[in-house]
């Protein structure tokens with residue numbers, strides 16, 4: 001296998017002045033991997049809405065990302081150097097970098113039950129740990145995700161956060177064939193992957209998004225599309241969903257971030273339905289409307305959430321993609337375009353995912 005040679009400088013996208021969306025491409029030194037680490041020559045990185053949230057601190061985190069932060073948390077690269085004691089992954093191996101950059105992998109509370117993204121020792125890529133918007137990245141050797149042969153590497157980048165998250169949402173909600181699944185934000189980075197993973201397991205899908213995304217969502221297999229802009233009240237959109245799925249849906253995969261969207265979700269659910277919260281609302285901590293105990297009890301509803309998937313779910317997600325059952329829709333853009341992409345995220349105009357070319 002031909003391996004990539006190491007350059008002399010690490011070009012990296014830094015947040016110049018958070019909470020503004022200004023970014024710069026800096027030239028940083030290439031670091032040397034320490035014990036247990038590998039140096040990865042990054043090739044592609046997806047741009048996730050959570051990167052926008054870290055840069056602008058729109059999640060209201062107590063400690064905002066600092067100026068100079070290298071963002072990004074879904075990337076693919078090639079191992080080009082091993083630190084002392086590392087034998088795996090091999091030099092030349094293609095690997096994925098996920099939302100969690102590292103975790104202890106041994107705690108009873110989180111890691112050993114597959115919740116490594118919530119481990120107290122988790123480092124988050126692109127938030128106080130340099131992320132995937134750079135050409136050379138130091139990673140814990142034991143925590144990278146091996147990428148199977150034959151996968152389009154640019155298309156694989158968004159799987160490391162968006163793909164594994166929606167796959168894990170369907171798995172943990174025990175969604176099965178013939179269930180109705182409703183995906184809010186169906187035309188977005190997570191949404192278009194959620195539609196396909198749901199179809200891959202045999203479910204029926206209602207995609208909800210702006211009307212401009214109808215053909216995009218249906219092109220990925222959505223059985224029905226609901227244009228949320230056509231309904232002035234939550235009751236009206238619920239009636240439309242109930243017209244399509246008269247008993248309500250089994251699973252709502254909530255990829256859209258607005259509170260208005262979350263407030264409609266409980267009404268979509270049928271008996272023993274599950275709402276999976278994925279999209280992180282910005283500057284808003286309002287409780288979800290309709291989630292009072294009486295309503296939950298009446299229909300035995302479940303509300304759950306997850307912060308990206310774990311290592312097993314990443315492997316399972318990649319396996320479905322390697323079999324051709326799910327395809328990432330992406331547009332390849334240069335490193336200099338991250339601020340523009342953040343601006344486009346504000347208007348919701350992106351179909352699928354934007355992937356940054358780091359080669």
Ligand SMILES: [Zn+2]
Nearest residue numbers: 048050161162
């Ligand atoms: Zn993400």
Ligand SMILES: [Zn+2]
Nearest residue numbers: 104107111119
């Ligand atoms: Zn742990």
